[in-house]
Amino acid sequence: MEQVPIVKIGQTLFVSIQVELEDQSVLRLQEDLADELAATGARGVIIDLTAVEIVDSFIGRSLTMIGSISRLFDAETVIVGMRPAVAITLTELGLSLKGVRTALNADKGLEILNGIR
């Protein structure tokens, strides 16, 4: 199982997923993010999917859950960099990622978080 690194910059936790996501890695990321939010008091999470080739229902549901978990720590989650083919497939699969913000790229994601704070 590969671990996804979390980097804190200012008030934001950055997660750039660069590995092929196995279910266990996604669950681990949820736990690591909750720990990190509790420890640092970060107010935002940016998850970068630029390198992610597929998001299936398990990964999609996990991303939604990360949004809900973050909110319990008073932090907002923005998902950025989704590939067009992934967006089309997710929609056809029937997943809308309700409850998480999305942005075109990390810059725009940060703008959203800065606007909220």
Add this chain to the structure above:
Amino acid sequence: MDELPIQSGDDVVRVRQHVRVTAAHNGLSLVDQTKLVTAASELARNTLVHGGGGVVQVEVVKSPNGRVGVKLQFTDEGPGIADVDLALRDGWSTGNGLGLGLSGSRRLVDEFELTSRPGAGTSVAVVKWSR
């Protein structure tokens, strides 16, 4: 035709990669590759979680009018599905998922055939054709 085992989360990742390469080499567009790989991921997880593991056969097929496609056949010897129609409905789930695995993956492919009997395992065959 290639046969890959599905006995662990790592195997599911390997199935995705193998399907991606096969689809790319046989002329499926990027969107169609992504749809097929996503369906493969859903079905491989079902084989692992609900079927107790199994195999997938990956095959390049040709239609009568000459179109090339990729066929995936997932087989397990798990408990089977009692009501196939019900299992194919959005939101139906035995686990704690969203119930989109079967119904969603059916929407992502061109052909979808599920055979299952209680106690006799489950087999799902899907095909995605190049355009």
